[in-house]
Amino acid sequence: MINRKELANAIRILSIDAIQKANSGHPGMPMGMADIAEVLWRDFLIHNPNNPFWFNRDRFILSNGHGSMLLYSLLHLTGYNLSINDIKNFRQLNSKTPGHPEYEKNINGIETTTGPLGQGLANGVGFAIAERILSKKFNKPNYKIINHKTYIFIGDGCLMEGISHEVCSLAGTLKLNKIIVFYDNNNISIDGNIKEWYNEDVKKRFESYGWNVIDKINGHNSEEIKYAIKKAHKSKNKPNLIICKTIIGYGSPNKAGNSEVHGAPLGKKEIYNTRLLLKWKFPEFIIPKNIYLKWDAKEKGKKLENKWNLLVKKYSKKYPELYIEYKRCLNKKLPINFNKNIDKFIKDTQLIFKNIATRKSSQNTLEFLGKILPELIGGSADLTPSNLSNWSGSISFNNNSYGNYIHYGVREFGMSAITNGIALHGGLLPYSATFLIFFEYAHNAIRMASLMNLHIIFIYTHDSIGLGEDGPTHQPIETLSNLRMIPNLYVWRPCDEVETAIAWKYAIKEQKPIALILTRQNVKQQIRNLKQINNVYKGGYIIKECNNFPDVIFISTGSELDITIKSSKKLKKIGINVRVVSLPSTNVFEIQNKKYRKKILPKIIKNRIVIEASFKGYWYKYTGLYGKIIGMKNFGESGPAEKLFNKFGFTINNIIKKTKKMLIKNYSNNDI
Incomplete structure (x- = not known):
């Protein structure tokens, strides 16, 4: 025995x-x-x-x-x-x-x-x-x-x-x-x-x-x-x-x-x-x-599973519509006409020229998605009014309601690892939200999500010195680079409402870990044609082309894109041809085929300037030895956003000055 x-x-x-x-x-x-x-x-x-x-x-x-x-x-x-x-x-x-x-x-x-x-x-x-x-x-x-x-x-x-x-x-x-x-x-x-x-x-x-x-x-x-x-x-x-x-x-x-x-x-x-x-x-x-x-x-x-299967079979006959929805969620299938509906939403969004923060753009997209994706389960680490991570149909999860929104309290690390568990369980599509700087509290949980390749959307708002008066303790500098370097994680920093909506669509469809990096401050809605809208899905695209062969390529993301485009227009008036590339997701851009990447960023054009209010070090692979980076090398300061951008060189005058200086140096050295 x-x-x-x-x-x-x-x-x-x-x-x-x-x-x-x-x-x-x-x-x-x-x-x-x-x-x-x-x-x-x-x-x-x-x-x-x-x-x-x-x-x-x-x-x-x-x-x-x-x-x-x-x-x-x-x-x-x-x-x-x-x-x-x-x-x-x-x-x-x-x-x-x-x-x-x-x-x-x-x-x-x-x-x-x-x-x-x-x-x-x-x-x-x-x-x-x-x-x-x-x-x-x-x-x-x-x-x-x-x-x-x-x-x-x-x-x-x-x-x-x-x-x-x-x-x-x-x-x-x-x-x-x-x-x-x-x-x-x-x-x-x-x-x-x-x-x-x-x-x-x-x-x-x-x-x-x-x-x-x-x-x-x-x-x-x-x-x-x-x-x-x-x-x-x-x-x-x-x-x-x-x-x-x-x-x-x-x-x-x-x-x-x-x-x-x-x-x-x-x-x-x-x-x-x-x-x-x-x-x-x-x-x-x-x-x-x-x-x-x-x-x-x-x-x-x-025997245990067979007994359960019989129960589910009876359930499917008694509650057929609920059973169909149950199976759809378990099998990670999107609702019928999802693509058609969200594409119409994106097209309509392009026609509405509102200057709003991308955190608000994200909430607008959530308002649309929440109504057609009941499996979406969100939450924030006590920053819901700041992250704008809820929508009109959000119901607080508690012991009495199944809900679709979790108030995590000030628990960034715990929230992120719990979100991993929700994704692992199956049947739900979770997202969570906090300030970008507080990703650092939760870094290892996001690393684990990426290691396991889980379908999760991490929302990070207040993405730069643009959050202003809260100062350097809250202003992320190196954080964006840290996120971009995590394998399997696809990071998006959209410049306006259209790019934000497309980032959300990518996040829903690709079933990968995604980080959405969003602004506190308002940004300008950019003008695009249908081809440009389609190319947003590739992580990088030409948002403003010059008439002749480019003298220089500007690369930018997020809130800095508008000032980049304005700088290119001023340079055009003095005879300098500038191509402006919006690169909302370097991770997605880098998995595109070589032909497309070379078309957007031809190797022959070595005069390149990156404009982004984050750590400079990440961007050298795009600028090479000849280019310039207008970015951050120190911590920020406390003050109004517009004054901080001016102090750290995110101005039209500084971009023009850096461009002229780079062109003079490169041409005089006969290096291009």
């Missing part, structure tokens, strides 16, 4: 063998949390290894992702498409078992990429928000087609990270009762026993957030673990934290309970001794058939 300890030991042994073979990894956490995982995955977790994408599955997130071998062992044992050879290839190049779980590797059963501690916990809050919104929207009496839980494993490191406070505070406020978090309370981190640097009362902390806390659970006693999970399931209006007292490296006779077992292989001798202590008689990577049979979840998972 196989007991629960033997089943948990299968996780421990697979983990230490894989880590030893790789000569790299973290054995302590998988060994310490194996008993909790065994109870959760075998007795409670609703999932189907035959169909890892079954929408009504419970979500399992390993926020302490360094313990990835615990998750890989679980996936292998329960019947997911993760072979013993994959386990043997742990941490190897191109393997399906990287050092930390990676969603972008398309490994079945991995719900999110968890590397930086605390972000998996934040993602889990996003999962629970998405489940709440969709269940309120689609469920009907006796037809709970969306009804699942989010289980999260965390460690001390996750709770030390500030993001844990941001998201757990919000989760308690929103009463997200379908979150169940297991805290691996082993008192050990890399530096040793945490009592010298982390001794807060975690129970009181989470109770103050409004959580249901179940503490003093022996993380190595299956009956206590079962009791705790059942108690958490009864929670009606609070998220749940189960504090499990565990021993890191449980089963290791000489290293259990100390930091040595946290992040290094046990060593062959200690593995041999661990096998003796756990009474595990089998060679490395060998799991007995009877243990596999006890772990196998395929048949159980198939």
Whole structure:
């Protein structure tokens, strides 16, 4: 008769063998949390290894992702498409078992990429928000087609990270009762026993957030673990934290309970001794058939999903229109005539010559999109009136309403990582908003969104020294360059309402992570023909052409484009031919074919000037050795926007002066 300890030991042994073979990894956490995982995955977790994408599955997130071998062992044992050879290839190049779980590797059963501690916990809050919104929207009496839980494993490191406070505070406020978090309370981190640097009362902390806390659970006693999970399931209006007292490296006779077992292989001798202590008689990577049979979840998972499929079938007949909308959202399909409708909106926008801020242009576009895309879920980090990130149909998300707008409070990092979780869950298209400078608080979450290639729209307003009097603490200088350098992230800095609407259309259709960089101050609506409108989608295009071969190319974005065009007109009067290129998205422009890029920016034209109120360093790849950049090299100052632009050289006179000086220098040197 196989007991629960033997089943948990299968996780421990697979983990230490894989880590030893790789000569790299973290054995302590998988060994310490194996008993909790065994109870959760075998007795409670609703999932189907035959169909890892079954929408009504419970979500399992390993926020302490360094313990990835615990998750890989679980996936292998329960019947997911993760072979013993994959386990043997742990941490190897191109393997399906990287050092930390990676969603972008398309490994079945991995719900999110968890590397930086605390972000998996934040993602889990996003999962629970998405489940709440969709269940309120689609469920009907006796037809709970969306009804699942989010289980999260965390460690001390996750709770030390500030993001844990941001998201757990919000989760308690929103009463997200379908979150169940297991805290691996082993008192050990890399530096040793945490009592010298982390001794807060975690129970009181989470109770103050409004959580249901179940503490003093022996993380190595299956009956206590079962009791705790059942108690958490009864929670009606609070998220749940189960504090499990565990021993890191449980089963290791000489290293259990100390930091040595946290992040290094046990060593062959200690593995041999661990096998003796756990009474595990089998060679490395060998799991007995009877243990596999006890772990196998395929048949159980198939029955659970079939039962749900029958419910959905009945639902589709009783609520056919709702079912069609449900399927559309899950399959990420745009509504019929979406392209036709938004193209008409953009065409109409070009005819309305209003000088408004691009943040207002964004809100105007949202007003249109919100009415035809019910899956749009927005939110702001306590800056809604400044970001203009809501629209007339925005409904605040809370415990009583499924809503479509989340008030995140002043929690930029938490908001961004929660937004990642909403996107990962599926069925919704999330966007979030804050000031551009506060992207720096949230940088790592946007990096993770880009790493996972999630369909998210990040709105950043107050994009330059143009925000004025708030001064250098709020004026982003280097921030735009930082965003543009993140792989997979497509950054748009539109110059007016048309470019803003097109950026939104791109963001909706391309299903990629997008950042919209928007002004606080009003900008002038530019004149374009149909060809130019179509070329906006390519990230860069000629917005003003000269009659003859250009003497110089001006490149600009956002609020500086208008002054760039005005400067070109004055230069024309003195015989200097200027081509003006609007480059709202360098990331999109750079993925266009070479022929198009050379047409817009011919190599033969080496006289180039970039005009943008951000860090100069990013732009040298466009100007080369001969060009000039009118940009920022220092922090801004506090004062009215127009005076700041004048102080830092964003004037017609300065652009003309720089152009003349460049042309004289280049022609006199005979370098062109």
